[in-house]
Amino acid sequence: MSTKVIYPGTFDPITNGHIDIIERASRIYDKVIVSVAENDPKKPMFSVQERVDMVSKAVSNMDRVTVESFKGLLIDYVRSKKVRVVVRGLRMISDFEYEFQMALMNRKIAPDIETIFMMPKANYSYLSSKLIKEAAQLGADISVFVPSFVEKEIKRKMSNIGK
Amino acid sequence: MSTKVIYPGTFDPITNGHIDIIERASRIYDKVIVSVAENDPKKPMFSVQERVDMVSKAVSNMDRVTVESFKGLLIDYVRSKKVRVVVRGLRMISDFEYEFQMALMNRKIAPDIETIFMMPKANYSYLSSKLIKEAAQLGADISVFVPSFVEKEIKRKMSNIGK
Amino acid sequence: MSTKVIYPGTFDPITNGHIDIIERASRIYDKVIVSVAENDPKKPMFSVQERVDMVSKAVSNMDRVTVESFKGLLIDYVRSKKVRVVVRGLRMISDFEYEFQMALMNRKIAPDIETIFMMPKANYSYLSSKLIKEAAQLGADISVFVPSFVEKEIKRKMSNIGK
């Protein structure tokens, strides 16, 4: 039986919370494909290539993990990879509802694909890429929330925007 | 005593979840006016006329149901129709809070008008016009979530946007 | 079309929050039957007759309201009364989930009966018979939460228990 899973997301940028979920998934599944969504209505700060690069760097020490980007419907992509399990992190109640809506819609479209949910470490439960970017823009030290190379990329991106 | 109720919304577009609520309301009230909000801060995909047309088509077999659009404050419109009961669907916790905020504000402005809440079928609880449009834009088969003529309208609208 | 509704509950004892819901329902429905559940797993402080008496006294000035008790399954009772609408009050998120579970189970058993939800006044949203009884047992002045004759009944009951 395949124990390959896909962990999809925007990863704009990857946080210590995402990395924690990837590590946990890689300990219980043979292969974890981290899949960066190219077309995102939320208008990412980073290009899909930049996001893939940051994720790749963050997981470079994890044997069973690979990184890709995908376009279009998650469910179509998952099928094209012959994967049957999608992994999502659940931090809070608001996650819970949105994630369940998505998972139930996906299940209706593709009953053969199952979504499973994993919990990050309790002290990553408050991390969100959005809040981290807002904090960085106001000058906060975000080094406890993201890998140091991600912190540098955010600073670089913000100084470019300022130009 | 009047048993006329108003079921207001954006209906951009109408989903099987909305239709389920309208059917339920029409079984327990003499008259259900489905009222399409013209001025919506959420910038609908469809014009108010298109939305009224789709709702009308969806409820064409329901005797006690009529469809209208309205402008301005819901409460003023409800009063102008001499209706005292507003019906809203409740799917999830996040609905719950927003709906209660709206209903409590409306009650403060117009104590004579009451909001009542109805539950859609459990397997429509995850449906949202927003998620359905996002899924359609990525190429999903949305035929299980909306009537087939609505599916066609969404596709037509999206191909027009692409031009 | 019948506009008779049933508002079921334990009413152990009736609070100002319950009375508010009954008043609201009586303004939009022709007839409201307040139905006191006889067999309650929660072991009420008051007998079913005492609870019916207190509810009756609390609604004595409301023309369209009658009070009854019932045994057994709510759905069977509702059907026996030829009523199709059950009214429930929703105060908080925890209510929401329990009420939805009950309503969805009831709907599965009896698809012809609909549950609708009403909101009490915002400043009754924190009232619960359980908390009021606990507060009274510790000597609190509960006169702002229940009618004065209910306050007296609680005190009488508690002094009897002490004997």
Next chain:
Amino acid sequence: MSTKVIYPGTFDPITNGHIDIIERASRIYDKVIVSVAENDPKKPMFSVQERVDMVSKAVSNMDRVTVESFKGLLIDYVRSKKVRVVVRGLRMISDFEYEFQMALMNRKIAPDIETIFMMPKANYSYLSSKLIKEAAQLGADISVFVPSFVEKEIKRKMSNIGK
């Protein structure tokens, strides 16, 4: 890599919601051990043997599923079986919080064991063994919520209690 998982619970009695989760798990894992908790503070209606028997009957057609009971701490039992993944179903917000509390406590005690969460079918989201037993005790037809042999067991148990 082991793809054996444990799905623990009280199963007092097993419902269609539990069976749905077991089926889903058995489609994505090689082996699913359904583990019936012997010592439960909630004082089950059925003995551990009766509960194991009903679960066994309910899953008899599922190849990859076995049924056991366990005593003591879940985490110790999971380790003794050399399993690293515990599966839990998530239906509602209240589940969510309790399950997360349990999972985070378990993780602290046993960081090597991971809890993953799966969603039942939307129209099983309201099922609970507790509500089903209460409904049965009031005479409800519960045949849509549990397998027919479970319904019979509940009736038998209740008539014995009445004696």
Next chain:
Amino acid sequence: MSTKVIYPGTFDPITNGHIDIIERASRIYDKVIVSVAENDPKKPMFSVQERVDMVSKAVSNMDRVTVESFKGLLIDYVRSKKVRVVVRGLRMISDFEYEFQMALMNRKIAPDIETIFMMPKANYSYLSSKLIKEAAQLGADISVFVPSFVEKEIKRKMSNIGK
């Protein structure tokens, strides 16, 4: 020990709910600094000066309260004022999660600063600056939600926008 607290927010515009929290805080702390955030991603309707002016007018009768604006990171500003306690109002579950995310991020960056939460009056629990502005734009009478001078400012601002 310092009993100076900061109550930060966008206050676009100040509502009766905010004023209730400020009054409560001023009764239990020696000094309350209401701090209007200058740089807000939500694009306020009113300039920071207009918002400061409205807050100042609303609290003019409260001895222990002062009003300021601030730029940049809240935590840096709080430290620069030598304050250690930030006050936030909690109305609903959705507040709860967002506020906790913010407070936990702030705590990680600045462990010396504590966030405490206060509850507004129950019948202000549904007030939000956003909903009030939306209602005003549709012609609602908002005089029960904000001080009368704030109502005038909103009307003036909206008529200017219309020009």
Next chain:
Amino acid sequence: MSTKVIYPGTFDPITNGHIDIIERASRIYDKVIVSVAENDPKKPMFSVQERVDMVSKAVSNMDRVTVESFKGLLIDYVRSKKVRVVVRGLRMISDFEYEFQMALMNRKIAPDIETIFMMPKANYSYLSSKLIKEAAQLGADISVFVPSFVEKEIKRKMSNIGK
């Protein structure tokens, strides 16, 4: 202005989460009275004296903290101590609702007393005395959740019960 606060609870027994809240409160208030509720409907495992002793030991190194027990209504006790601020910890949504109900009832009875809420450390957010006792009864190592002397007391108590 008084900066004395009361932190009431059952403390059956005190956990690392409680201790975290007490420490935080003691850093921002001059005096923290930890008040152990004598009459608790939840039937504590430990006597009020045992609970006071454990709390006292846990806070022995905190200068500004004292420990007491109280009987009867919290609000009456708070007034008798001439304190105006009650501190409560908020961990989860379910806490939130119950705590708000209690705080709003207390406010109605005693408008002069204010309840403020504090957040424990994120990785204590899952701790509950009830779950810890259940885990201990099943043989779990609970040394990461409570001080070591509390762990010993729980074991001693459980072995006595067994006799």
